[in-house]
Every structure is written in structure tokens, then in C-alpha cells.
Amino acid sequence: MADAGVSYTIATVENATEIGSLLRDHGYRLTSPRWQVWSVLRSANRHLTAEEIAHKVNDADPTVNISSVYRSLTLFEELDLVRESHLGIDGSARWEIAHPDDHFHLVCRRCGSVNHHVGELVEQIRSHLGDHHAFAAENIDLVVTGVCGDCLG
Amino acid sequence: MADAGVSYTIATVENATEIGSLLRDHGYRLTSPRWQVWSVLRSANRHLTAEEIAHKVNDADPTVNISSVYRSLTLFEELDLVRESHLGIDGSARWEIAHPDDHFHLVCRRCGSVNHHVGELVEQIRSHLGDHHAFAAENIDLVVTGVCGDCLG
DNA sequence: TTAAGTGCAAACGCTTTGCAGTTCA
């Protein structure tokens, strides 16, 4: 079975009600900044910097401060709802919804697209490391830069 | 053939004479900060932050400023002598001698060791991406965190 | 000799934090 394509299963938290109760279950409140940051990440089809998130959040609610964006992201990361990554594009971190499945990133240096892929590759790496290197892999971060199929023409 | 172990082939520039002529070939000078930074990286068996490099350099020559360390690292990176990476340990970048071979990093979250491995795995990933994803991989950055064989006991 | 390189200190960009005021439960 080849790896699945660009689309991938979305995290299990689907809507405001769910993230609201999830936060409450952990003793946190659902607030406007948190909800806005969550929806921006949910509707994004790519990795976003904190500044990009803040900008989109401010389209809906200009009163939200970027420090609340950072605080929301930090909280979501602790709850395993989002993930931070350094994709080597520039100095800033980028954020995405935490995927329930193993996945990796293909960064096209020509068109700048960042595509996610889920599938067997990460699992192959994991078992390779266990079999050949006696290493119990927990987090596998595979970032590949190159040229995507569209740009290859 | 299984992947090679922790040891790996060192970059082709071996000593002061060689890095001196390499720099001169590109129109640069061999200076004390550059030579110090180069020796620290050459003798390091792990990734170092700029601050760690500066500290070690200052053991040999306390007059070297950290800004020269950064300038040396930037120059070496342009010449493909060193590589910068974000290993997800903290916010700072880490530096290592640029390996001539494809390799990946195994970061043990228990003992903190960062081991390099060369071998077939990266090449397998590259061909997988070409075959299944129509993606021409150039740089493959694989960082795996987990627990190493020594810590597993 | 002189352009390349340096140390120093100040600036930079991203991120975090202290605090007083606000808001959700």
C-alpha cells in the first residue's frame, strides 16, 4: 500500500463544543482567543507562524493580542492538540494541528508548498531503527526539501 | 547491509593547512576565530550551540567574540563545511561538521546523546519519495527522538 | 598597503513575562 496523499485524517477535536469540553476537562476555560486560534489552525491547509495565526485571528477579532496567541499555542501543545516545528524555512517556528497518525513533511523549495503525508514510510523507519539500531523511536520528525511533482512539470 | 554505526566519515577538510587553502581559494582569509571555531567543531563528537562553541573557543583564545563565531559559522555553512540544524531540544540552533554522506540523527531523551548514522535508510527514503510521491528529494532531515539502546539496558 | 576581518555595543526579531484590569464559571 502506497502512502496516502496530501489529505490526512484531522485531529479528533472537531468543533467548538468539543474543544470547549476538552479544555474544561483539564480545568481550562474556552475563551475567544483560544477559540479563534483553534479555528484558524483547523481551517489552515499548511503550517502557520504565530504571526500569521495572529493576523488571521485579528481578521475576526482585532482585540486579540499576539501574546494570547502564543499562550494558546503553548496550552494546545501541552494538551497534544497542536505541534510546533522548525521546517528550516526561516527562524520562526510553525504550528499545525497535531495529527493522530505518523506523517512527514515535503517542502518544495520552488513553490514553497508544505505537504503532509501519512502512510507506511514512518512506520518503516521506526521498525528499521528498532531492528538495526536498538533504538526505541518515539517521535520521528522527517522533513524533506526538494521539488514537488507539480513543479517538476 | 545494515546502516553503519555511530562513527562516520569526517568531512574532507582535515587540518589547518587544508582549511586555510580552502578559504583562500574562495577569497577568504584564515584568521584566529575561524581556525578556533573549525577546530572546536572538528573535535566535537556532538552538535554544539553557538554559545557552546564560543565558550570552548574562549578557553583557547579569550579575545574571540561570539559575533565572530556566528560570522565564522555562517561562512562555513556557505562553503558547505558545516550544517545548522534545529534538533527540537530548545530554541537555539546547533552546528556540526557537514558530513559528506547522507545521515540522520538519533536523539535519546533519557541520556541526551545525539548519534549520527550513515547508511541506506536515507537513500531508501529518497527512492520511496520519488517512486510513490513524485517528489525529487534534495535535503532529507530525519531527526528521531526516543530511547537509545544503552538506556534501554 | 589595504581590503578583509574583528571586537564591541547596539539593534533586531521572535517569544515570554509581570502586572493590572477583565471575564468566564
Added chain:
DNA sequence: TGAACTGCAAAGCGTTTGCACTTAA
């Protein structure tokens, strides 16, 4: 009501840069 949360502004941290001085070639 009161603890959780926010906006704001200032601080923090790693990194870069302007400038006058120094040095390798």
C-alpha cells in the same frame, strides 16, 4: 465572587549588524 485569563508593554534571548580599529596576505 474569585480564580483564570487577557491586553499591554517591557524584558528576554539568540542572532545580526554598523562602525572604527586591526590584521592577513
